[in-house]
Amino acid sequence: GESVGLHLPTLSVQEGDNSIINCAYSNSASDYFIWYKQESGKGPQFIIDIRSNMDKRQGQRVTVLLNKTVKHLSLQIAATQPGDSAVYFCAETNPNFGNEKLTFGTGTRLTIIP
C-alpha cells in the first residue's frame, strides 16, 4: 500500500552544525507534507509544512525541500541546538479527499552532541 518512509533511523550531529533528515513517499496523490518533532513523553509538534506545488519552504532555522520527481522530501535544521534532539516524522495528507488524516513515516531520531 501507500506509505511514507524514512532513509535513516538515527542521526547524530554536533551542536551548531546543520542537520538534514530525509523522507521518501510513495503516494503520488499526496498534496501536503508536514514535518513533526516528537520529544520523549510528548505528542508530535508541528514544525513546517509544504504543499505539493512548491519545492522549497523556509521557517525559523528550518527548510523543507520537496522533490516530486523522485518523491523525496527533506528537513534541514540550521545551527542545531540541544533542544533539537528529538524524533522527527514526516507525514502526508490530502484534504482534497475530504479527510485530513495524516500518514506518518517511522521517524528519525536526531541527537545533538554538545
Next chain:
Amino acid sequence: GAGVSQSPRYKVAKRGQDVALRCDPISGHVSLFWYQQALGQGPEFLTYFQNEAQLDKSGLPSDRFFAERPEGSVSTLKIQRTQQEDSAVYLCASSLYEVGLSSYNEQFFGPGTRLTVL
C-alpha cells in the same frame, strides 16, 4: 485550556479488561483525530470526527475499538476486552476547521495516553 489534553496519561490494564481514554480538544476546534503509536513507530490513524459526526473510522483495528464525541467537544476512545497487542500510545489531535476546504489545517496533538496491557 491552552492545548489538547488527554487522560489518563498512563493506563495499565489486565488482558480482557475494558478501558476508556479521554481527549479534551482545543476549545472551538471542529475536527478531532485519534492515532495509535506503537513503540518506535510513527502514529497511525484510527478515526476522525467533524463536530459530533464520526466521518472516518477506517483505521480502527477491530470492532473492540469504539470512539465517540457526543457533543462535538470531548471524545472518548474505548477499547473492549483489551489484548496485549493493544499496548501503545494513543494520541488525540484537533484542528480548527472542518475538512474539505482544500487547504491543510494544522493538527495539534495532545501528550497521549500510554496503554500497557498485561
